[in-house]
Amino acid sequence: TQLLEQSPQFLSIQEGENLTVYCNSSxxxxxxxxxxxxPGEGPVLLVTVVTGGEVKKLxxxxxxxxxxxKDSSLHITAAQPGDTGLYLCAGAMxxxxxxxxxxxxxxxxxx
Amino acid sequence: xxGITQSPRYKITETGRQVTLMCHQTWSHSYMFWYRQDLGxxxxxxxxxxxxxITDKGEVPDGYVVSRxxxxxxPLTLESATRSQTSVYFCASSxxxxxxxxxxGPGTRLTVT
Numbered sequence: 001t002q003l004l005e006q007s008p009q010f011l012s013i014q015e016g017e018n019l020t021v022y023c024n025s026s027x028x029x030x031x032x033x034x035x036x037x038x039p040g041e042g043p044v045l046l047v048t049v050v051t052g053g054e055v056k057k058l059x060x061x062x063x064x065x066x067x068x069x070k071d072s073s074l075h076i077t078a079a080q081p082g083d084t085g086l087y088l089c090a091g092a093m094x095x096x097x098x099x100x101x102x103x104x105x106x107x108x109x110x111x
Numbered sequence: 112x113x114g115i116t117q118s119p120r121y122k123i124t125e126t127g128r129q130v131t132l133m134c135h136q137t138w139s140h141s142y143m144f145w146y147r148q149d150l151g152x153x154x155x156x157x158x159x160x161x162x163x164x165i166t167d168k169g170e171v172p173d174g175y176v177v178s179r180x181x182x183x184x185x186p187l188t189l190e191s192a193t194r195s196q197t198s199v200y201f202c203a204s205s206x207x208x209x210x211x212x213x214x215x216g217p218g219t220r221l222t223v224t
Contacts, residue, residue, distance in 0.1 A: 002153065031210035042201050042215025043154070050210060088154065092209045098169065099144070099211055101154035 003027055004089055004102035012108045013079055021074045021105045023089030032065055032072045032091040037104075043088055069094070079109045114138070117202050117216040124192050125224055132187045132219050134202030142205040143185040144213060145169075145177065147198040154201065160185055161208070192223045 007022045023032065031050040035043035047056050049065035049072060056063045060083075062075040072089055089102040115136040124130045134143065145157040146169075156169030158177040166177050174196060176188045189196055199220050203213040 033210065033212065040218075042203070042218055043213075044215070045212055048210050048212055090154075092211055099156055099159070100170070101146070101156075103153045 002103050003100045004091060006087075006089060006102040006105050008105060009103065010106050010108075012110065015080060015109055015111050016078050019076050019079060019107070021076075021087055021107070023072045023074075023102050025070050025091075028069050028094045029091035030069070030094045032069075032089055034063055034072070034074055035088045035090060035101075037086040037088060043086075076107075079107075081109045081111050083107060084109050115202060115204055115214055115216040117200075117219050119219060120217065121220050123222045123224060126193060127191050130189050130192055130221070132189075132200055132202075132221070134185045134187070134216060136183055136185075136202075136204040136214075138204060138206070138214075139182055140204035140206050140214075141182070142208065142211060142213075143179065144203040144205070144211075145175070145185070145187045146201045146203065147171065147196075148201060148218075149198050157187065157200075189221075192221075194223050197221060197223045 004025050033048045034046045037043040047063045052067045052069045054065045060077045064073045087105045092099050118133045144159045146154045148154045155171045157175050160166045160179045163182050179185050199218050201218045202216040205211045205213045
């Protein structure tokens, strides 16, 4: 059982559409991060959110941390083919030093 | 400016053999991590290290050994490789503790036959 569940697992959309990816847990996290991974490469950090309710924007990407710090979402506006990749949420537990990754969402943006 | 490197990039070994995966970072980051990535399981933490000579278990440590005698190196050893250890292994480093903003290496694809 994964501590961080992402949905959807796969997403295929047309260029220009909007989408939202969800990251959910029953546990509380001190912070959550989003990474993007391309085939054959390691994940690359996109953003870190640390405060419940926090919203961060990175160009067309909007990240939100849930008020209870158990969930997060990633919204992409007007998706482009360059957004294609595996999106991973990850977080540090509020107790201890364990760090967990989510199950991942594979996004394909069709030109 | 190499950043974080892993070697080898690809490795095929036989069941029962010992194999060591190398990880080197040039940033002098305190924290280093080893993950394995498998279809259906995502990335899972094997071991991490907060500083030289300080290591701790992650989610899936069984069958693996780590050491960290120098800040910049964090080798991962499979003492007696099993087919279930066939995976892609990623090393990462982080300048500080929580929230552990990590920089990943390119990965090592290990196949155990």
